[in-house]
Amino acid sequence: MPRCIFHLDLDVFFVAVERVLDPSLVGKPVIVSPGTGRSVVAAASYEARRFGVRSAMPFAQAQRLCPQALVCPGNFSAYQKYSRDFFKILEHYSPDLEPVSLDEGYLDFTQCAALFGPPLSAAAVIQQRVKDELGLDVSIGIAANKLVAKIASDMSKPAGILRILPGRDAAFMAPMPIGRLLGVGPKTETDMKQLGIKTIGTLARLSRADMESVFGSQGASWQNWARGIDPSPVLPRERAKSIGREETFLIDRIDRKELRGVLQELASDVAYRLRGQGFKTRTVCLKVRYADFSLHTHSRTLAEPTHWDRDIFTASQELLEKALERRLSIRLLGISAHNLADERVQLDLLDSGQHERLDRLHTAADRLRKRYGYESVAWAGLIRKK
Numbered sequence: 001m002p003r004c005i006f007h008l009d010l011d012v013f014f015v016a017v018e019r020v021l022d023p024s025l026v027g028k029p030v031i032v033s034p035g036t037g038r039s040v041v042a043a044a045s046y047e048a049r050r051f052g053v054r055s056a057m058p059f060a061q062a063q064r065l066c067p068q069a070l071v072c073p074g075n076f077s078a079y080q081k082y083s084r085d086f087f088k089i090l091e092h093y094s095p096d097l098e099p100v101s102l103d104e105g106y107l108d109f110t111q112c113a114a115l116f117g118p119p120l121s122a123a124a125v126i127q128q129r130v131k132d133e134l135g136l137d138v139s140i141g142i143a144a145n146k147l148v149a150k151i152a153s154d155m156s157k158p159a160g161i162l163r164i165l166p167g168r169d170a171a172f173m174a175p176m177p178i179g180r181l182l183g184v185g186p187k188t189e190t191d192m193k194q195l196g197i198k199t200i201g202t203l204a205r206l207s208r209a210d211m212e213s214v215f216g217s218q219g220a221s222w223q224n225w226a227r228g229i230d231p232s233p234v235l236p237r238e239r240a241k242s243i244g245r246e247e248t249f250l251i252d253r254i255d256r257k258e259l260r261g262v263l264q265e266l267a268s269d270v271a272y273r274l275r276g277q278g279f280k281t282r283t284v285c286l287k288v289r290y291a292d293f294s295l296h297t298h299s300r301t302l303a304e305p306t307h308w309d310r311d312i313f314t315a316s317q318e319l320l321e322k323a324l325e326r327r328l329s330i331r332l333l334g335i336s337a338h339n340l341a342d343e344r345v346q347l348d349l350l351d352s353g354q355h356e357r358l359d360r361l362h363t364a365a366d367r368l369r370k371r372y373g374y375e376s377v378a379w380a381g382l383i384r385k386k
């Protein structure tokens with residue numbers, strides 16, 4: 001039976017909350033930004049976007065483009081309250097609910113049609129409730145997997161519902177530019193275009209091996225996605241067993257080198273604790289809170305479960321590149337490992353020679369750490385030994 005996944009995304013969330021609190025803002029160009037010094041635009045209403053204002057743009061530039069815009073400094077505690085109320089409504093419709101950020105989440109509706117009726121009518125009821133109870137518009141995409149549901153909700157904006165029937169995923173995505181795929185940033189998009197890959201449909205027709213040879217394991221994932229294949233589950237936060245660590249900075253940071261350094265430490269720590277508790281992880285998640293308070297998580301599912309520093313660091317580094325595309329400074333960075341498996345599982349699938357070498361290395365490192373403290377072994381040391 002195909003799955004039925006909803007992606008629900010509140011429209012211009014920060015602006016919409018400001019308008020509930022102050023209805024005189026309705027219909028006018030609105031920018032949410034601290035509006036001081038070198039601050040950036042946290043959100044802009046559709047009316048302001050018409051003048052070219054975009055999220056993450058320097059505030060000064062936004063003001064030049066649309067001087068008549070009304071500026072709200074931002075009210076993070078109100079946004080959090082509305083977010084909590086939004087997810088409380090969604091919880092009613094399925095226990096399998098995965099919040100992605102304050103205003104966006106996935107809901108697995110597969111088992112719930114018996115209680116709430118067919119997906120389209122249930123979505124219409126949810127949309128109406130969010131409007132009546134919170135005064136906010138939500139766009140809903142429905143599909144057989146998370147990837148297509150997210151693209152569908154994006155296309156249904158504002159305040160729409162779009163359902164892609166099972167089996168129509170690939171056809172739905174085929175005419176879209178490849179930049180639509182998660183992880184395909186402007187640079188990769190240019191690289192692909194040079195190879196003649198302009199649309200998702202072209203990508204779908206290429207062989208997995210070719211994509212893998214040019215773009216590595218991520219290339220293989222893109223090729224899968226282009227065919228509408230995305231088996232990643234909707235992971236309810238509280239029930240998901242995970243191991244993670246995060247760090248909040250005293251000063252917001254944007255320097256790539258510095259952030260990578262922090263990431264290296266976090267990755268080592270998470271890997272150390274995975275090994276300590278006898279787990280391997282299949283999914284690495286990067287959590288980023290930007291200077292404008294918005295919270296984003298990016299995740300990457302690995303080909304093989306791992307508990308090695310290097311694997312977790314590599315995956316999170318790729319996710320950091322994605323996060324830096326917003327060009328906002330960052331105030332919190334976190335790595336968590338999800339989809340945990342007992343470490344003895346699937347050993348046979350790995351190249352046993354490589355596995356043994358890495359295992360010996362890490363066992364030795366862990367012994368040193370136990371004896372001389374965590375700081376006694378650094379990640380750079382591991383690279384040199386390799």
Ligand SMILES: [Mg+2]
Pocket residue numbers: 009010011012013103104
């Ligand atoms: Mg949104």
